Amino acid sequence: MVSLWPRSQRKVPTFGNEITQLDFVRSLREPCILSKDFTTNFKADIFLSDYKNEHGISPVDYEKFLNVFDPNHEVSVEQIDPQSGQKVYRRMSLLDFVYLLQEGGDSQVYLKDWHAQKEFSLPSNIYHDHLPYFMKMDWINNEKWTESDENPMKGDYRFIYFGAPGSRTLLHEDVFRSFSWSYNVTGFKHWLILPMHRKGEFLQRYPEVDDFSTIPNVIEDFELIEAIQEPGEIMVMPPGYYHQVLNLTECLSINHNTINAFNIYAVYEELCERLKAVLKELDDQRELRTEDDFAETVELVLNSDYRITKRTMFQLAQFIQSDRSQKLKNDQIIDCDPPSDIEATNFWTFGDIRVVESILNCQCDCNDASRHLLSPNPCPTFIKQMNAIDYFFSQFIIRKIADSFEQ
Ligand SMILES: O=C(O)CCC(=O)C(=O)O
Ligand SMILES: [Fe+2]
Ligand SMILES: [Zn+2]
Incomplete structure (x- = not known):
């Protein structure tokens, strides 16, 4: 499981059960990871195989996944077009998407920003009930108007991401100064993050760049921070941070964008x-x-x-x-x-x-x-x-x- 991206010695801190809320809140000016301690009650099992694979983790059980949702449900899938090498989007059924994952190959299929929670009313005991209260303080996704047409945001910001090894999300900051969090159900993700104090300079020098790995010496020159996010961990990304993500193995994750009193x-x-x-x-x-x-x-x-x-x-x-x-x-x-x-x-x-x-x-x-x-x-x-x-x-x-x- 070697990353194609450059590695950094500067790591995103990981917090376990022992962290106090005050230390957590103080740390929130920078990205952090909440360890598996915080997700032991999540029902990841409804998606996962009973066995461990060559990476020592339980991969997605495709049959279970298609059972939770619906094999015929249509989604939009990002992939690399083999002819042009360009990113393209194709509508397909979940079943066809799973076939592509099973096939492997270089197309790096990635089901992104999928509103699975809304489209299927996922039971709240899968993850929502067990979230730290900080994440339940959510003016967009945890209110009585979230699922209704009245929602001022015109919809929710709860997503599932499901991608093949090598699939990725290039350099971006999240929408409207939300903070985003990403619960990794299974797989390993390599995150590269630009420290806030280098953002202005980076954007001035590289306004068009969408991938750190195309810049020589970027890790040292811009003091990039990294994380290898493991199954069961939650990455918490504060507003305005530039980051990019590479799926080192097949990865399934649940992601929210949030507004609350903090931001x-x-x-x-x-x-x-x-x-x-x-x-x-x-x-x-x-x-x-x-x-x-x-x-x-x-x-x-x-x-x-x-x-x-x-x-x-x-x-x-x-x-x-x-x-x-x-x-x-x-x-x-x-x-x-x-x-x-x-x-x-x-x-x-x-x-x-x-x-x-x-x-x-x-x-x-x-x-x-x-x-x-x-x-x-x-x-x-x-x-x-x-x-x-x-x-x-x-x-x-x-x-x-x-x-x-x-x-
Ligand atoms: O996992 C990914 O591919 C992207 C996740 C991300 O950018 C986020 O959660 O803010
Ligand atoms: Fe993001
Ligand atoms: Zn109390």
Whole structure:
């Protein structure tokens, strides 16, 4: 199992059960891996063979996989066209996709960004119920509107990735300053990650490059970080990090993109930047169109570029505010104003830990007190506190956007 990509001595840290929530949150400014400790209750078995293969792991049992889903279900599959060597996408049934995996060969088939969770309503006990609470704090994928047409994001951001050995995802940052996490059901993935403090310089020097491995000495010159992610591990990728992934063996994984109180302000700030850029680009059209028509065009462009606009974000924040205020109904907390220092303590942008510490300062006396955020079922006091945090942050975003509409 040798990687075709260059290797780095700088490793993504792996955390086991012993990590406290405070250390976890502090570490979240950089990518990290949650070890198998966190996924022992996941029902990976419904996809996997009973035997171990030559790599010492249980591979996907194709029959079980096709049983969980539907052999005739159509999906879009990425592969390398043998003639041109180019990436192409083909619609095919899951059964035909599995045939291609079994066949092997060089086409590096990769089923990516597949909304299996939505298309098949995967039972929540497969993985969702067992996720650390941090991952359940998800304004897009864990709400009553997630599966409905009302979803302001126009859909969920829960995916399955299933790829042949050698299949890959080239250099990118994830959508709308979400943080993404990737639970590896089986296989080994080689991740290469650009440290945040080298991002500006890298983009300036290599604006068009989509693969680190094409740049000589890139590991040393840009201090790249790496991970060989093993079965059962969860990679947590904070907003804005550039990364690429190579499947060293056949790999099946579950991936989510998330917005919550931790990153909402970073999502908003980036949205303002992108909006500015779009307005500049479309400036010569302003005179040629009516005000409404122009606004609509801006909305469309921003939506296809960033996948979230002020309108969608406003709506999302309103949904959260109303949901959390119902949940907090009789608690005084909803009479408070948002903490005035939110802006100055934006976690992802400025890395100030004070807000996070106050989030974690739960007034309960349960046994889990130092691990609430990593526990799948924290105490009700903590859940209430997190609802209050969501409430504050959603209210804050609503005000910000409302003010900007008035200007
Ligand atoms: O596993 C892959 O191919 C890509 C995963 C990824 O980019 C992510 O989870 O953010
Ligand atoms: Fe990604
Ligand atoms: Zn507690």
